Amino acid sequence: MTDTEALRLDGVRKVHGTGDNQVIALAEVSLSLAAGTFTAVMGPSGSGKSTLLQCAAGLERPTAGRVFVAGRELAGSETELTRFRREHVGFVFQQFNLLPALTVLQNVTLPVRLAGKRVDARRVAEVLDQVGLGDRLTHRPQELSGGQQQRVAIARALVTSPSVIFADEPTGALDIRSARAVLKLFQQSVRVYGQTLVLVTHDPIAAAHADSVLFLADGRIVGHLVAPTAEAVAERLTHLGEDLAGKGV
Template identity: 60%
Template sequence: MTTMTAEATAGAVDVEAVGLEAVTRTYGEVRALDGVTRTFPRGSFTAVMGPSGSGKSTFLHCASGLDRPSGGTVRVGGTDLGRLSETKRTLLRRERIGFVFQAFNLIPSMDVEQNITLPLRLGGVDADPGWLDDVVRRVGLGDRLRHRPSELSGGQQQRAAVARALITRPEVVFADEPTGALDPRSSRDVLRMLRDAADLTGQTVVLVTHDPMAAAWADSVVFLSRGRIVDELVAPTVSAVMGRWESL
């Protein structure tokens, strides 16, 4: 096994971290995405909002390579996902994309450190001790590394999930309702970590949320309706997000 270093994980300098061009996704007669075009610059933090059935989850799944669009192009760091085999898409997600979901998805039989470093071990890579220490410090779990998930609070479990998403130094972090099951204080902790990922380490964060307070942490908010981008708000505030949300 090799040790992951900053040099090994740093991609080519590029303005675009994720790009969608005329992306559609249909399920039978249902058009979940309808010609979506959007670029996410490196180091940006974008929230995606929309009512139920607007296409938010489909958007995240297509943008992250979890699902193949029916049409259009999705790029991650300049790589056209549509040209990759299933195996190569899986490797790209493991090495270049981090995921945080509402369900923490931690492995019950593993302790916190094992859960955090799982993506590296799956790729046959040893954690850089300095980077692991930095990530653990940022999520505030230094005294919980030998605990199992069942011994943690919900907020601590989600912080472990954020650490797991960051440990591979991904170019992009996709977060799907990561604060949906958390109390307000734990929600702020998780959102601060995602904000720091963009501000301190230059990672691109795409957050799907229904919460205006969560969206207000982002640089911009993209609003979806019926599978289309219908509005965007730059430098959002909670009141501005709520106003746009109510108009959808």
């Protein structure tokens, strides 16, 4: 772990709609995450988890506030943002988003080729071995299990050595065994390779694999838990729900 800041949000606000139909998805959220850390983001449905990820990753522009990845502000034209995301941001979603006509190797190297860069065969081989797919290079997605497909998606996110990887419910479509393997892989990526990872999840067991958990409610950060256990996360979520119910939310 280093003291280098990988991600910073300064007063980020995101509003959907206008007038009476206005919905505040994020309300002046500020946070700082060091490089080489694994952070889970949790909260009730509608708390702003996915919006936080979208804004932090540069997929949505905040209504107000600023976002910095690896010290650089996410600003500029859509073309500039797309180029920056290709080089500095990795994504892993619940849906694997693999191209069925491409092999494992072709899917994993796609971001590099889209960026117009030379494929580093050594780096690709290292990543595929890391995720346990070194012997599946010529397979296509339909020839793999769900857990293997998600590992392809993780390898695709890792291969460019991004500043931050954002994972949105990445284990939601997996069985327990595959989910556990994916979460262990995330931990290895952080601890062994110094990757920075932000995981949005509703699952206390998944969140317990992170170094710390941020809790969101009503578009605000309302709690922080270091060295989480599944039991502690579940208890905090329960109290969070009770607090919201008490406020009539």
